[in-house]
């Protein structure tokens with residue numbers, strides 16, 4: 464579980480549910496809640512259901528019963544992240560100036576780990592915001608404007624399998640809405656709660672979760688593709704990005720051997736693959752667990768093979784977000800079995816999805832038409848991209864032991 468690998472103090476069990484309840488109780492507030500991909504395959508366990516039970520409809524129904532004004536799907540945010548991240552990858556492959564490999568940056572524990580221990584490698588992090596942060600930015604700007612709401616009255620909450628998201632939403636740079644509305648004190652995401660906190664909240668209100676009728680996410684951030692849905696699994700971001708990158712590069716849908724892309728699936732800590740699209744033959748890796756990431760990076764750099772890879776996904780929790788520290792707790796001997804069940808459930812949802820690649824999502828296409836233009840446009844850069852900070856000074860005396868420097872540096 465994440466608690467074993469998150470070294471950044473985000474693992475303390477602090478409930479933020481009271482803050483959400485206070486916002487709901489305040490008639491002047493409009494509360495918008497988004498739920499991350501892995502929550503729907505973990506939440507049911509808190510109500511005695513089998514591991515991996517897919518409870519998306521009941522989860523949405525519960526949130527509406529608890530008083531949310533809107534319930535949106537972070538899977539949509541994952542599709543949006545992929546649009547930008549896949550295009551960014553193509554730019555890196557074609558550019559002399561932006562380094563490869565590109566590292567994913569949707570896991571805040573991994574990002575902070577890199578900022579602290581490997582700051583020289585920060586240029587390799589994708590500048591695209593995580594699905595939660597990207598969706599909150601669009602919600603509190605474009606959507607709030609569409610709805611004629613006052614952004615000060617809007618409270619955005621995420622439900623995540625992740626304790627590190629509580630730290631991510633406080634990062635000062637994740638405030639696109641402040642610049643958009645010219646109101647300094649706005650935050651894109653106001654409150655982050657975990658799957659476990661949501662389960663406790665549902666129980667404390669006496670809601671019979673099992674008996675809830677399925678409900679649906681609200682439009683316009685309610686549609687998702689298979690690519691967005693598998694984000695909760697280690698290797699999912701990679702697979703989703705390849706589906707989109709293939710299309711961006713060739714103009715054709717990704718072929719059958721991309722979906723499913725088996726080499727990056729499963730619970731192993733390090734998965735490697737070689738992918739061919741167009742004249743590019745690229746090497747990719749999907750890593751889960753920060754110990755595995757450290758070992759992989761150190762070995763790669765020591766062997767002088769750093770540039771052999773084009774794209775590397777890293778998720779801090781074993782198995783990815785399905786094994787996040789905010790998910791219902793699992794007894795140690797059951798961990799692998801439970802993680803596999805959650806993982807299988809997300810892949811089943813991918814199989815059932817009408818659209819497989821993020822660019823096929825009709826709501827994503829509308830958002831680009833109406834607001835963003837195209838991936839990496841000026842508006843997209845402003846709303847959907849971020850930057851990183853060297854935190855190596857936090858190591859104090861330990862700083863000198865960090866062994867790796869960027870082989871791309873002069």
Ligand code: SF4
Nearest residue numbers: 570625779780784787
């Ligand atoms: Fe959070 Fe997922 Fe990263 Fe774990 S792998 S720290 S749950 S984002």
